[in-house]
Amino acid sequence: xxxxxxxxxxxxxLEPVAGNGLLDRRAxxxxxxxxxxxxxxxxxxxxxxxxxxxxxxxxxxxxxGLPVPPYxxxxxxxxxxxxxxxxxxxxPRTSGARTPHHLLNGTITPSGLHFVVARGGLxxxxxxxxxxxxxxxxxxxxxxxMEALHRYPMVTRIHFVExxxxxxxxxxxxxxxxxxxxLQGLCSCSEWTGVPLATLLxxxxxxxxxxxxxxxxxxxxxxxxxxxLAKAMDDxxxxxxxxxxxxxxxxxxxxxxxxxxxxxxxNVKWLRRIKLVESPTMAINETKQYTILRPDxxxxxxxxxxxxxxxxxxPSPGLNMKGPGFYEISGIAFSGNGRIAKVExxxxxxxxxATAALQAPVLSKAFTRFRMPWQWDGREAxxxxxxxxxxxxxxxxxxxxxxxxxxxxxxxxxxxxPMEHCNxxxxxxxGTNGEVSHVYA
Amino acid sequence: xxxRDQIALAAxxxxxxxxxxxxxxxxxxxxxxxxxxxxxxxxxxxxxxGLPPGSGTASQGEKVYAxxxxxxxxxxxxxxxxxxxxxxGGPLDAKDREPQKLIGNYWPYATTVFDFTRRAMPWQSxxxxxxxxxxxxxxxxLALNKIIGETDVMDAQTLPKVKMPxxxxxxxxxxxxx
Numbered sequence: 001x002x003x004x005x006x007x008x009x010x011x012x013x014l015e016p017v018a019g020n021g022l023l024d025r026r027a028x029x030x031x032x033x034x035x036x037x038x039x040x041x042x043x044x045x046x047x048x049x050x051x052x053x054x055x056x057x058x059x060x061x062x063x064x065g066l067p068v069p070p071y072x073x074x075x076x077x078x079x080x081x082x083x084x085x086x087x088x089x090x091x092p093r094t095s096g097a098r099t100p101h102h103l104l105n106g107t108i109t110p111s112g113l114h115f116v117v118a119r120g121g122l123x124x125x126x127x128x129x130x131x132x133x134x135x136x137x138x139x140x141x142x143x144x145x146m147e148a149l150h151r152y153p154m155v156t157r158i159h160f161v162e163x164x165x166x167x168x169x170x171x172x173x174x175x176x177x178x179x180x181x182x183l184q185g186l187c188s189c190s191e192w193t194g195v196p197l198a199t200l201l202x203x204x205x206x207x208x209x210x211x212x213x214x215x216x217x218x219x220x221x222x223x224x225x226x227x228x229l230a231k232a233m234d235d236x237x238x239x240x241x242x243x244x245x246x247x248x249x250x251x252x253x254x255x256x257x258x259x260x261x262x263x264x265x266x267n268v269k270w271l272r273r274i275k276l277v278e279s280p281t282m283a284i285n286e287t288k289q290y291t292i293l294r295p296d297x298x299x300x301x302x303x304x305x306x307x308x309x310x311x312x313x314x315p316s317p318g319l320n321m322k323g324p325g326f327y328e329i330s331g332i333a334f335s336g337n338g339r340i341a342k343v344e345x346x347x348x349x350x351x352x353x354a355t356a357a358l359q360a361p362v363l364s365k366a367f368t369r370f371r372m373p374w375q376w377d378g379r380e381a382x383x384x385x386x387x388x389x390x391x392x393x394x395x396x397x398x399x400x401x402x403x404x405x406x407x408x409x410x411x412x413x414x415x416x417x418p419m420e421h422c423n424x425x426x427x428x429x430x431g432t433n434g435e436v437s438h439v440y441a
Numbered sequence: 442x443x444x445r446d447q448i449a450l451a452a453x454x455x456x457x458x459x460x461x462x463x464x465x466x467x468x469x470x471x472x473x474x475x476x477x478x479x480x481x482x483x484x485x486x487x488x489x490x491g492l493p494p495g496s497g498t499a500s501q502g503e504k505v506y507a508x509x510x511x512x513x514x515x516x517x518x519x520x521x522x523x524x525x526x527x528x529x530g531g532p533l534d535a536k537d538r539e540p541q542k543l544i545g546n547y548w549p550y551a552t553t554v555f556d557f558t559r560r561a562m563p564w565q566s567x568x569x570x571x572x573x574x575x576x577x578x579x580x581x582x583l584a585l586n587k588i589i590g591e592t593d594v595m596d597a598q599t600l601p602k603v604k605m606p607x608x609x610x611x612x613x614x615x616x617x618x619x
Contacts, residue, residue, distance in 0.1 A: 092514050092564040093524060119561075134470070135478050142470030143477075151469045203468050212619075214484050221561030222568075224484055228619045273481050281484040282550045284557040288542055291611060297534030299547075303614040409539050418539050 098185025120220020497577025
């Protein structure tokens with residue numbers, strides 16, 4: 001592969017820095033001139049095809065369009081960028097809606113594409129009739145109208161939310177041939193605005209005997225979870241806004257609990273009650289669900305933080321390669337234990353790794369976009385990403401994960417949850433025909 | 442007045458000024474009594490605190506199960522259907538298949554059966570069962586799993602005393618924290 005010097009200074013090397021053509025991440029910085037040499041044989045072909053079609057004025061350049069709508073929706077040409085639904089006919093079971101990570105970029109999930117796990121369909125609450133009660137081991141139980149909640153000083157934070165069951169299909173005996181939306185679509189990242197829970201707890205007065213609080217929603221099953229009180233004093237938020245507008249109805253309108261980094265189910269939507277207590281209430285979702293069965297038959301309970309994870313969104317299944325040449329590999333990394341410190345990418349199934357560029361700002365408990373320049377030579381490759389967080393936790397290999405959790409017994413339906421808190425490294429196989437598919441490596 | 446006294450006086454004046462100008466912490470909640478919270482105060486912990494009056498047996502529960510159409514989702518005698526089974530489960534350390542996490546082999550507390558049934562079931566019309574109907578359904582499910590006898594009465598006193606088979610099957614992931 002040829003390299004060219006960047007004008008006016010030393011150019012990062014475009015020699016591969018790891019197996020199968022991974023390039024130095026610094027090649028992505030600055031003007032992009034450094035990448036000119038990487039295009040190689042593809043350049044001439046592109047010039048020819050561009051010249052073959054004359055430039056014309058489209059109809060949109062020659063007549064007025066429609067009136068500007070009061071609330072914007074995406075272009076009709078983006079109609080395929082939607083969530084996939086696990087229960088479109090609302091049968092009496094949980095409804096899941098998964099984020100299409102392979103069709104998005106950046107770090108913020110549009111509110112209408114935020115993942116959903118709902119146990120009673122869309123909970124449609126009239127905010128004027130909704131109340132939040134805080135009681136239990138407090139000096140003065142209080143009830144709050146939504147109007148009252150909006151009067152408190154607010155904070156704005158960018159945080160991911162991930163379902164405890166996200167990535168469960170990765171724990172199958174055989175690799176399930178599905179895309180990143182099906183495999184990892186139960187996580188999303190938003191800018192949230194609301195009232196620190198600590199502010200309201202200061203108002204009601206916490207009894208020193210209180211060690212936990214129960215959070216409960218106003219949805220059909222009145223979903224409830226027990227949460228350590230320390231989290232309330234740390235960074236828990238009574239969230240009212242998502243990406244600048246009122247919470248989306250399926251994400252908890254008019255008010256939800258936000259527990260940055262903790263498993264999604266604990267971030268109780270449609271929040272109506274907080275009760276301070278001495279010990280957990282042992283609700284269904286902290287005993288039957290969201291407990292992790294170990295190989296010895298015992299189960300881990302109170303497995304709260306979502307551990308460090310990353311996955312490549314571009315390329316990924318469904319986004320097939322367009323022939324040899326330059327590609328930007330990019331993906332999402334996050335940790336419930338803080339900031340992402342490093343993401344490494346491999347193109348040879350984990351034999352060699354190169355450090356990816358992290359898109360600033362790198363925020364705590366938020367999606368971090370990573371990018372890696374790649375010169376694909378057209379041969380078979382296996383792409384992987386491996387994230388490390390600031391606490392030093394490293395995303396585990398499949399072997400390490402299975403060593404701890406035990407071997408998968410079956411290959412269930414892609415929508416099943418044979419495992420929770422599954423943050424294993426994700427592998428995309430690249431075929432010589434450019435097809436991208438989920439593989440184990 | 443010595444310099445020290447002057448400083449002390451200035452400090453005292455400053456404190457007074459601060460107190461006069463101190464903003465009130467934002468307080469927009471309205472006090473509410475336990476009696477007014479009661480309709481929402483439905484969480485039942487393992488020790489049974491908050492369990493309501495009323496009682497039920499397995500045979501009464503079998504009737505409620507039929508009347509309320511529970512079998513449409515959970516199958517005949519809780520054998521399972523669109524929703525998971527209410528009986529059975531098998532060993533939790535099975536190697537040849539995914540172990541099922543069911544009431545009889547997995548749930549650590551009987552109070553959770555009462556709590557969840559009362560708040561969330563039946564799916565089409567939750568919170569419409571009487572407390573005695575919930576006790577009866579809980580008794581029916583526990584008896585199907587042979588955890589209690591066919592004629593045992595479930596009420597606020599007996600339910601928390603039921604020892605579930607997998608009561609000791611859970612380990613805190615972060616025992617140093619919670």
